[in-house]
Amino acid sequence: MPSLEEELFPSTPGKVKIERAQTMNRQFHRCFASTSTMFLWALFLIALTASYLSFQSFVDSGSKYFTASWGGIQWEKQVRTSAQIHRSSGMSVLVTGAAGFVGSHVSLALKKRGDGVVGLDNFNNYYDPSLKKARKSLLNDHGIFIVEGDVNDARLLSKLFDVVAFTHVMHLAAQAGVRYAMENPGSYVHSNIAGLVTLLETCKSANPQPSIVWASSSSVYGLNEKVPFSELDRTDQPASLYAATKKAGEEITHTYNHIYGLSITGLRFFTVYGPWGRPDMAYFSFTRNILQGKPITIYRGKNRVDLARDFTYIDDIVKGCLGSLDTAGKSTGSGGKKRGPAQFRVFNLGNTSPVTVPTLVSILERHLKMKAKKNVIDMPGNGDVPFTHANISLARTEFGYKPTTDLQTGLKKFVRWYLSYYGYNRGKAVN
Numbered sequence: 348m349p350s351l352e353e354e355l356f357p358s359t360p361g362k363v364k365i366e367r368a369q370t371m372n373r374q375f376h377r378c379f380a381s382t383s384t385m386f387l388w389a390l391f392l393i394a395l396t397a398s399y400l401s402f403q404s405f406v407d408s409g410s411k412y413f414t415a416s417w418g419g420i421q422w423e424k425q426v427r428t429s430a431q432i433h434r435s436s437g438m439s440v441l442v443t444g445a446a447g448f449v450g451s452h453v454s455l456a457l458k459k460r461g462d463g464v465v466g467l468d469n470f471n472n473y474y475d476p477s478l479k480k481a482r483k484s485l486l487n488d489h490g491i492f493i494v495e496g497d498v499n500d501a502r503l504l505s506k507l508f509d510v511v512a513f514t515h516v517m518h519l520a521a522q523a524g525v526r527y528a529m530e531n532p533g534s535y536v537h538s539n540i541a542g543l544v545t546l547l548e549t550c551k552s553a554n555p556q557p558s559i560v561w562a563s564s565s566s567v568y569g570l571n572e573k574v575p576f577s578e579l580d581r582t583d584q585p586a587s588l589y590a591a592t593k594k595a596g597e598e599i600t601h602t603y604n605h606i607y608g609l610s611i612t613g614l615r616f617f618t619v620y621g622p623w624g625r626p627d628m629a630y631f632s633f634t635r636n637i638l639q640g641k642p643i644t645i646y647r648g649k650n651r652v653d654l655a656r657d658f659t660y661i662d663d664i665v666k667g668c669l670g671s672l673d674t675a676g677k678s679t680g681s682g683g684k685k686r687g688p689a690q691f692r693v694f695n696l697g698n699t700s701p702v703t704v705p706t707l708v709s710i711l712e713r714h715l716k717m718k719a720k721k722n723v724i725d726m727p728g729n730g731d732v733p734f735t736h737a738n739i740s741l742a743r744t745e746f747g748y749k750p751t752t753d754l755q756t757g758l759k760k761f762v763r764w765y766l767s768y769y770g771y772n773r774g775k776a777v778n
């Protein structure tokens with residue numbers, strides 16, 4: 348019987364070598380077999396995960412289109428009816444962001460004077476979507492159809508242009524808000540840059556090409572100190588990502604004007620306020636908090652200087668938008684080809700009389716007959732600028748723009764609307 352030592356170390360070296368080699372070979376094969384099995388399994392799992400993820404993203408991106416509430420004979424009929432013009436030399440306008448603050452007011456004004464209007468809005472939840480739905484239903488009562496969709500949806504945009512030969516596009520869909528850009532920077536790139544390019548791509552290929560008027564912002568003046576801000580001033584020192592995306596929009600629209608002959612007008616809105624406004628803006632959230640007895644935070648600039656804004660009432664802005672549409676030149680290209688130089692304009696739409704934030708608060712206190720609980724703090728580094736002040740002479744010369752509503756009067760109308768919309772129940776929590 349072989350000893351343990353012999354079993355472990357047999358006396359015939361050759362045999363050992365062969366047997367060892369065979370054993371090692373077997374072990375190697377076993378090992379290789381198990382490694383390759385594991386490798387195959389790993390590959391299989393990776394492939395499975397990848398196909399699951401791509402399926403998910405396909406479903407995610409596709410769901411926007413597949414579950415979209417657009418398309419079909421009935422839908423096309425609604426779009427055509429809404430776009431119908433009811434006055435001589437009227438226009439058919441695609442209004443993006445039609446369920447938004449400025450968009451809903453402009454849509455109504457256009458419809459009321461007999462122009463055709465089709466709205467487009469993605470009803471996102473940046474602020475209470477129920478307010479957007481309420482605006483939608485108001486517009487619906489006036490015969491304006493709002494398509495639910497995103498300006499990034501190229502298929503939807505081209506379908507809309509297949510159904511209606513829009514003469515004009517009023518592009519107001521955007522990610523608004525100066526300070527929110529620090530929280531959700533991607534949403535600004537998505538809406539204000541990618542969405543704008545998608546829209547311009549559709550417009551450039553349309554035949555006929557529409558004239559475009561779109562919302563830029565007073566924020567493009569950034570940290571400029573020379574007042575009032577004029578369209579010829581520098582706009583290369585934005586203070587927020589919001590401002591930077593609006594500035595980028597001005598450059599992007601210029602290239603589409605230059606290459607494709609699109610007629611483009613950019614409007615630099617100055618802190619627009621009024622009934623049906625945006626709940627994220629200071630005058631709106633201050634009103635809500637004052638009514639609910641909650642404190643408000645008032646930012647203060649460097650050296651304890653009050654911040655000031657050239658607050659502009661919505662009706663004045665609407666007049667500026669309609670004036671821009673009425674004086675917009677025709678685009679010169681068609682089907683993606685430029686035929687000649689086209690108009691390119693930029694206008695300030697402001698009020699020309701800045702008011703400080705504490706004054707805004709005291710006007711609200713008067714209208715609400717309630718005192719605000721004020722918490723004054725130094726302006727955080729959040730993208731805010733210390734003041735804005737518009738020079739509006741260009742818009743005045745071009746289409747007679749002349750704001751007529753001061754902050755006192757405008758806020759009175761806002762407060763009246765606020766109380767009628769949200770009710771007199773002052774404790775009610777609203778967004």
Ligand SMILES: O=C(O)[C@H]1O[C@H](OP(=O)(O)OP(=O)(O)OC[C@H]2O[C@@H](n3ccc(=O)[nH]c3=O)[C@H](O)[C@@H]2O)[C@H](O)[C@@H](O)[C@H]1O
Binds near residue numbers: 565617630
């Ligand atoms: O003209 C524009 O292009 C922009 O106008 C608007 O931005 P802003 O001028 O910043 O308006 P808004 O937020 O109402 O703050 C007003 C003042 O209240 C101060 N402010 C604000 C909030 C607060 O809690 N406390 C406070 O003091 C604040 O520091 C500021 O001094 C639009 O939102 C923006 O989308 C864009 O259209």
